[in-house]
Amino acid sequence: MKLKKGTKAYSILNNRCPKCQEGKFWPTNNPYRNIFIRNVGNLGSCKQCNLKFEQEVGFWFGAMYVSYALAVIIILFSWILIRLIAPGTDIVITSSIISCNIILFSPVNYFLSRLCWVNIFVNYE
């Protein structure tokens, strides 16, 4: 299935600017590489359409709500997977595995939460 250009899902899943969907939002498509690039907190603006990604001061605080929702999805998915693979697993081991998954997927969570958040406020033109 190929995503249609102009949709929010296209922008989020292809790491594209929400306005023009040509320029990149994050410097690289790999969330784990982005955390090692300097000044990654300041994403600047789109190289194609010059859209300033940070709409106002403190704009990215809102991405925490998206991040929280994504973390809940990771928790539920991990818990269901543990229950299916090993039904009698101890609660301490289960919560340890879930905690490790949250930490392992935090760069992906960070990557997607900001993309989702900016896509809520900026539409394709």
Ligand SMILES: [Zn+2]
């Ligand atoms: Zn753009």
